Amino acid sequence: MxxxxxxxxxxxxxxxxxxxxxxxxxxxVILRDxxxxxxxxxxxxxxxxxxxxxxxxxxxxAMEAHGLIEKTAYQAHPPRYDYxxxxxGRGLVPVLQALCRWADRFLPECWTPPESFxxxxxx
Amino acid sequence: MxxxxxxxxxxxxxxxxxxxxxxxxxxxVILRDxxxxxxxxxxxxxxxxxxxxxxxxxxxxAMEAHGLIEKTAYQAHPPRYDYxxxxxGRGLVPVLQALCRWADRFLPECWTPPESFxxxxxx
DNA sequence: CTTGTGACTTGCACTCTGCAAGTTACTTGG
DNA sequence: CCAAGTAACTTGCAGAGTGCAAGTCACAAG
Numbered sequence: 171m172x173x174x175x176x177x178x179x180x181x182x183x184x185x186x187x188x189x190x191x192x193x194x195x196x197x198x199v200i201l202r203d204x205x206x207x208x209x210x211x212x213x214x215x216x217x218x219x220x221x222x223x224x225x226x227x228x229x230x231x232a233m234e235a236h237g238l239i240e241k242t243a244y245q246a247h248p249p250r251y252d253y254x255x256x257x258x259g260r261g262l263v264p265v266l267q268a269l270c271r272w273a274d275r276f277l278p279e280c281w282t283p284p285e286s287f288x289x290x291x292x293x
Numbered sequence: 294m295x296x297x298x299x300x301x302x303x304x305x306x307x308x309x310x311x312x313x314x315x316x317x318x319x320x321x322v323i324l325r326d327x328x329x330x331x332x333x334x335x336x337x338x339x340x341x342x343x344x345x346x347x348x349x350x351x352x353x354x355a356m357e358a359h360g361l362i363e364k365t366a367y368q369a370h371p372p373r374y375d376y377x378x379x380x381x382g383r384g385l386v387p388v389l390q391a392l393c394r395w396a397d398r399f400l401p402e403c404w405t406p407p408e409s410f411x412x413x414x415x416x
Numbered sequence: 417c418t419t420g421t422g423a424c425t426t427g428c429a430c431t432c433t434g435c436a437a438g439t440t441a442c443t444t445g446g
Numbered sequence: 447c448c449a450a451g452t453a454a455c456t457t458g459c460a461g462a463g464t465g466c467a468a469g470t471c472a473c474a475a476g
Contacts, residue, residue, distance in 0.1 A: 173462070173463060173464085174462095174463075179402070180341070180342040180343065181340075181341040181342050182402065182403050182404045183322070183325070183341070183342070183403065183404060184392065184393045184395075184396030184397060184400065184403040184404060184405075184406060185321055185322060185325050185389055185392055185393065185396070186322050186325075186342050187396060187400055187402070187403050188392045188393075188395060188396050188400065188403075189318050189321060189322065189392075190318070193316065193317060193318040193321070194316060194317070194318075194463085194464095195312050195313070195316040195317075195464085196464090198308055198312060198316070199306070199308060199309050199312065202306070202308050202309075210422080210423090211422065211423050211424075212421085212422060212423080215423095217304075218303070218304040218306070219303040219304050219306070219309050220303065222464080222465055222466065222467095223423085223424065223425085224424085224425075224426080224464085224465085224466090225463090225464065225465080226423095226424090227423080227424055227425075228463090228464095247472080247473070248421095248422080248423090248471085248472045248473045248474085249422095249423080249472080249473095250422065250423075251422095251423075258399045261395050261398060261399055262395055264391040264394065264395070265388060265391040265392055265395060266308055267391075268387040268388040268390075268391045269307065269308055269311045269312075269388055270307045270308065271387065272307075272311065272384050272385055272387070272388060273307030273308075273310060273311050274307060275384060276360075276381045276384055277307065277310055277311065279302070279305065279310070280305050280306065280307040280310050280311075281305045281306060281307060282307075283307060296431070296432055296433085297431095297432075317432085317433095318433085319433090333453080333454090334453065334454050334455075335452085335453060335454080338454095345433080345434055345435065345436090346454085346455065346456085347433085347434085347435090347455090347456075347457085348432090348433065348434075349455095350454080350455060350456080351432090351433095370441080370442070371440080371441045371442040371443085371452095371453075371454090372440095372441080372442095372453090372454080373453065373454075374453095374454075
């Protein structure tokens with residue numbers, strides 16, 4: 171059972187409710203990797219933020235439960251999976267881009283994200 | 294000492310670094326209230342999400358430490374404070390708007406935010 | 417038949433969150 | 447003058463989330 175369970179929303183506010191799904195320190199980082207083309211468990215682990223294996227497994231399960239990603243087996247023996255964004259997950263691209271624009275302006279120690287990332291559409 | 298201390302960033306990624314400041318379940322909710330004109334402790338407490346007093350005090354201190362808000366005494370005896378957005382805090386308006394647009398499309402149980410909120414500029 | 421790899425799971429310590437209650441410094445009503 | 451009220455917190459404690467290390471399972475390669 172994932173630690174990051176789905177809770178009842180605290181209110182009908184779109185901000186408060188969205189944060190129940192993505193308001194933690196890892197979900198949007200995994201989403202960024204997915205947007206950048208990563209699909210497999212080991213690829214997420216290799217990102218510079220060094221997510222740990224238990225949290226990654228937990229977050230992937232929660233994101234799947236929330237309909238942000240789909241998990242499919244790309245081979246049966248031994249079982250191997252890949253993870254892909256759903257339309258709902260891809261719909262968060264503008265949120266990530268807005269965060270990047272903010273960081274670019276107010277957190278000068280950050281990288282500037284690649285043009286290709288900032289030019290993505292949400293569909 | 295606030296529980297939500299400032300950690301060393303996990304990487305230079307603008308998304309990962311931003312999430313160290315706003316990647317929790319309350320900071321952006323408080324920010325929403327500030328954008329909507331709330332300024333005082335008791336006003337934040339009265340929001341429908343029912344933040345508790347210890348978390349509110351902790352988050353306000355962290356947001357001040359991160360430069361998202363400024364705390365000023367509006368009267369000395371007894372001491373009473375109000376909290377206002379800095380330019381850095383107000384710069385997150387597009388992030389909240391992007392979250393609202395996403396929720397409007399993919400979380401149908403949510404309210405539609407007021408026009409006035411969606412029309413705000415970030416400056 | 418030993419080693420390696422991908423995808424996890426388990427255990428433990430520590431931090432964060434939620435709830436209830438208490439505190440401080442006044443202001444107001446009787 | 448005294449009791450009650452209010453704003454802005456603080457404290458204590460239980461439970462959920464996070465970080466780190468190690469272990470598991472099913473194969474594949476040498």
